[in-house]
Amino acid sequence: MQNLQLYDHLLRFQLFQGLSRNELLQMAGNTKFGFMKQQAGQKVVQEGQPCRTLYFLVSGSMQLTTRSTDGGYCLLEQVHAPWLLQPEALFGASPQFSCTCQTIGACHFITLSKDEVLRLLDDFLIIRLNLLNIFSTMAQKRAMLQWRQAPGSLRQRFVRFLLDRVVYPAGPKELSILMTRLANELGNSRLLVSRMLNELQAEELITLHRGRIAIHSLEKLLQAVAASPDGRKNLT
Secondary structure (H helix, E strand, O other): OOHHHHHHHHOOOOOHHOHHHHHHHHHHHHOOOOOEEOOOEEEEOOOOOHHHHHHEEEEEEEEEEEEEEOOOOEEEEEEEEEEOOOOHHHHHOOEOOOOOOEOOOOOEEEEEEEEHHHHHHHHHHHHHHHHHHHHHHEEEEEEEEHOOOOOHHHHHHHHHHHHHHOOOOOEEEEEEEHHHHHHHHOOOOOOHEEEEEHHHHHHOEEEEEEOOOEEOOHHHHHHHHHHOOOHHHHOO
């Protein structure tokens, strides 16, 4: 990959924003970037796999599959370039990927080993600050979750359930879950949860399958459910 192309790709990611051209030249000359192409349907990382590399998706789309800790249900969603895959998994008490990622079409990645990331953090203040901002934003959002107002309706609880688990809060999603398990997660009866889901299906916001719920567009579902004046406040 030519340097000019590399610069353009890197500057699309928050981790490298704010670097001057001279700093980019210095970084490109001294850093061992990896380049990877994957065809459609190939696995990039596996849930539970140790994270020793940062994957920068520079073109294409991936499917992410995230499972509950007991394996009782899972959520499928799509992300599109530019996308940095779970930078938080590189450090901490459990440095491993929490989801399985598979290519949807042909994908191109730039990769950085953990050793190279550590060296860049030593050499460039702006990269240290960018990474701190990424981690701080994640921590602040998660710290606020338990202080939000409880959703009032069953619909709102369902959307909150999705929002708390997605990586990207928009686009199509697919939730693989049994109705009994979903009812337990939402704290309501199976009958009422089934009725609520069928109403959403009648409004063409979701499609119900055996053991699966296809959400056509999470942002449209959120907009429809947040119809009351305090609805959005109760969800986000």
